[in-house]
Amino acid sequence: MRKAERLFQLLTLFQGRRRPLTGEQISQLLEVSKRTVYRDIAALQQSGIPIEGEAGVGYVLDRHFLMAPLMFNHDELVAIRLGMSLIRASGDDALCQAAEQVLHKVAAILPDTEKDPFSRSALVVPSLNLAAEIRRHLTVLRGAIRQQQCVQLHYRDEQGQTSQRCIEPLGIMCYVRHWTLIAHCRLRQDYRAFRLDRILSMTVSDDVFDVEEQKSLPHYLESMQQQYNISWFF
DNA sequence: GACAGTGCCTAAAGGACACA
DNA sequence: TGTGTCCTTTAGGCACTGTC
Numbered sequence A: 001m002r003k004a005e006r007l008f009q010l011l012t013l014f015q016g017r018r019r020p021l022t023g024e025q026i027s028q029l030l031e032v033s034k035r036t037v038y039r040d041i042a043a044l045q046q047s048g049i050p051i052e053g054e055a056g057v058g059y060v061l062d063r064h065f066l067m068a069p070l071m072f073n074h075d076e077l078v079a080i081r082l083g084m085s086l087i088r089a090s091g092d093d094a095l096c097q098a099a100e101q102v103l104h105k106v107a108a109i110l111p112d113t114e115k116d117p118f119s120r121s122a123l124v125v126p127s128l129n130l131a132a133e134i135r136r137h138l139t140v141l142r143g144a145i146r147q148q149q150c151v152q153l154h155y156r157d158e159q160g161q162t163s164q165r166c167i168e169p170l171g172i173m174c175y176v177r178h179w180t181l182i183a184h185c186r187l188r189q190d191y192r193a194f195r196l197d198r199i200l201s202m203t204v205s206d207d208v209f210d211v212e213e214q215k216s217l218p219h220y221l222e223s224m225q226q227q228y229n230i231s232w233f234f
Numbered sequence B: 001g002a003c004a005g006t007g008c009c010t011a012a013a014g015g016a017c018a019c020a
Numbered sequence C: 001t002g003t004g005t006c007c008t009t010t011a012g013g014c015a016c017t018g019t020c
Helices: A004-016 A021-031 A036-044 A076-090 A092-110 A112-119 A132-147 A216-228
Strands: A051-054 A058-061 A149-156 A161-175 A178-185 A192-196 A199-206
Touching: A004 A021, A004 A036, A004 A058, A021 A058, A036 A051, A036 A058, A076 A092, A076 A112, A092 A112, A132 A149, A132 A161, A132 A178, A132 A199, A161 A192, A161 A199, A161 A216, A178 A199
Parallel strands: none
Antiparallel strands: A051 A058, A149 A161, A149 A199, A161 A178, A178 A192
């Protein structure tokens, strides 16, 4: 067994274990000598792993310690919580469900002392109270964007004028309490933004499109940034 | 007495490099 | 590309000390 694998196994042995492990027990479990165990423990301790050894007792890992890939500091946990709250406040049903699952997964790997603070965030997000139809639009359009499928749109603009058009959906942004679809309009041969709450009806077609550099979401956002000095988060 | 911890030595394994 | 050599790293064994 390679040393890196053995160090990982050693750490795994300690994870979730309250009772101490003696050097002898570890050496038997890992099938190495006690001398090697001592060296491995020293290597982990030098890396900042809080393993404590006591003569006549054995070694224990600090119960608050989590393995690096699953370890979050307080601000990171707040960021995760806030992000999931934003999704639950403004996402469609599938995204809301996914956000709930993320919260459960993160909570499951937190130590007991962090579970309660994580479940009670001081940062709150007001719900957009999206109508069921808009949530459905959001789900359908996310799928069309992913599959690069054209959409036949029946749309009513700000002046109340209606239009029928074929669009290539590129992205969806949450803009001032409204979800807005960014698309390349085949009718106008240019970018157009469509508020989801103004879509009268739509149909995803079998016609697929290619995303080109001059006809893409990054290109659109770059032009908006130059024009209006707006920054975007993904 | 049991076990953690350290120092020293030795052997094996693995990597780097030169050379045919 | 395969082989041999050298050097470094890793791991085991033993003896010993310190601590509870």
